[in-house]
Amino acid sequence: MSAATTMNQDVLLSAQNLSVRFGGVLAVNNVSFDVRRGEVFTLIGPNGAGKTTVFNLISRIYTPTTGTIAYAGPGGAMLPLTDQPPHKVAGLGIARTFQNIELFEHASVLHNLLIGRHTRQPSSLWAEMFFTRKVREGEVQAREKAEQVIDFLDLQHYRDTMVAGLPYGVRKVVELARALCTEPQLLLLDEPSSGLNVEETDDMAFWIQDIQHELGITVLMVEHDMSLVSKVSDRVLAMNQGEVVAMGTPREVQTHPGVIEAYLGTIDDVSNLRRPAGSSMGVRT
Numbered sequence: 001m002s003a004a005t006t007m008n009q010d011v012l013l014s015a016q017n018l019s020v021r022f023g024g025v026l027a028v029n030n031v032s033f034d035v036r037r038g039e040v041f042t043l044i045g046p047n048g049a050g051k052t053t054v055f056n057l058i059s060r061i062y063t064p065t066t067g068t069i070a071y072a073g074p075g076g077a078m079l080p081l082t083d084q085p086p087h088k089v090a091g092l093g094i095a096r097t098f099q100n101i102e103l104f105e106h107a108s109v110l111h112n113l114l115i116g117r118h119t120r121q122p123s124s125l126w127a128e129m130f131f132t133r134k135v136r137e138g139e140v141q142a143r144e145k146a147e148q149v150i151d152f153l154d155l156q157h158y159r160d161t162m163v164a165g166l167p168y169g170v171r172k173v174v175e176l177a178r179a180l181c182t183e184p185q186l187l188l189l190d191e192p193s194s195g196l197n198v199e200e201t202d203d204m205a206f207w208i209q210d211i212q213h214e215l216g217i218t219v220l221m222v223e224h225d226m227s228l229v230s231k232v233s234d235r236v237l238a239m240n241q242g243e244v245v246a247m248g249t250p251r252e253v254q255t256h257p258g259v260i261e262a263y264l265g266t267i268d269d270v271s272n273l274r275r276p277a278g279s280s281m282g283v284r285t
Contacts, residue, residue, distance in 0.1 A: 011072065012037045012186055012218050013058070013081075018067035020053055027053045029242040030067075035186070037072075040212055040219040040232050044253070045239035046262055051222045052099070054239075055190055058220070059096055060086035071186070093185035097175045099194050099222075105164040109155060109174050112163060113146040116178035142181075149177045152215075153207060169200040176207065180215070187211065189221040193228050205231045226254065238262065 013035040020028040028050045035041045043051040056062045058069060058081065069081040073092050084092065095116075103112050150159055153173055158166060163174060172192065179187060192208070193201045205228050211217050212232075223229050229236060229250055236253040238245040240262035246253045253259055 010036045011078075013072070013220070014070045014078070015054070015058075016068050016070075018054065018057060018069070019065050020050075020057065020062060021065045027242050028057070028064075031239070031242070031244055032067075033237050033244070033247065035218060035220050036234075037218055038212065038216060039234040040208065040221060042221045042223055042229050042233040042236045042250075043239060044223060044226070044229060044236055044259075045245070048241070049239040049262075050242040051239055052190060053242075055096070055188055055220075055222055057082075058094070058188060060084060060089050074185075090182055090184075093183070094188065095179035095182045095184035095186075096188040097172075097179050097190055097192065099191040101168075101171050101175050103163045103171060103175055103178070106162060108160050108162055109158045109166075109177075110146060110150070110160060112174060113149060113178050113181045114142055116181040117142040117145055145183070146181055149180045152180070152210070153177050169196055169203075172196060172200070172204070173207070180211070180217075184217060187217050187219050189219060189223075191222055191224065193223060193225040201225060201228055204228065208232045226250075230254075 011034045015034075016032050018028055018031045019026065031050070031054060033041075043054060045051050053062065057064055060081070064082060070078040071081040071092065071094070073079045079092070081089075081092075104115065107115070150156055153176065155170075155173060155177060158170060158174070163171060166174065172195070176189075176192070189208070192204050196204060208219060208221075209232055212219055219232075221229075221233070233250050235248065236250050237247045238253050238256065238259045240258070245258040245262055246256035248256075
């Protein structure tokens with residue numbers, strides 16, 4: 001087997017020359033990257049860099065103006081993801097969380113997880129109406145899977161609690177749990193630390209590492225917290241103004257001049273912010 005063939009087998013998702021235009025705005029410009037099986041691959045960049053737009057392309061919320069996305073489906077063959085309708089993405093083994101939590105607030109934690117699991121239970125309307133043996137067996141399996149995820153993420157205490165009464169940090173974990181109930185090959189995490197305190201962010205890093213190492217799930221993440229990125233990421237892609245700036249290990253990307261400029265500006269920009277020598281700005285005489 002050639003090295004090229006082995007490399008291709010290692011790739012779970014491949015985005016090539018992606019561009020998206022909204023009217024006169026080029027939100028994503030010629031972005032390419034591969035996500036390898038079993039890794040945590042993170043997209044970073046300042047606000048408006050195009051990170052979430054790339055996520056929405058993979059989720060099929062948006063369609064690229066140009067470029068392709070290929071994904072190794074359940075059979076292992078690379079499928080053109082851009083040809084798939086949005087409602088079939090979860091069935092291909094792709095699950096997603098959102099920066100703004102999207103849960104059923106007036107349902108319990110368990111019921112939210114069961115709703116996520118039902119994306120993996122294909123059945124006909126008639127089978128559901130007559131509650132056939134196959135449907136009953138599927139319901140038992142769904143509950144077993146939901147209970148396994150509850151145990152995995154230590155949500156036992158909140159199992160029967162309505163989501164509306166949960167702290168924000170717990171809701172984040174519940175949304176993660178619902179995504180895991182679909183048994184994904186690829187898990188898309190959109191700003192998993194958003195709104196979390198330091199302790200909760202450390203817990204999230206722990207869960208992401210367990211998802212990668214214990215469940216063997218590949219993670220593609222958008223994140224702004226560089227401490228979390230450094231802890232869990234195998235590779236990082238930095239974007240700015242819709243374009244790729246750098247790609248490599250967290251350390252390589254963080255020290256890249258283009259990334260530093262994207263976050264902090266040029267040396268001249270920083271110098272212009274300094275108060276001139278002898279300035280009495282803000283002091284009245």
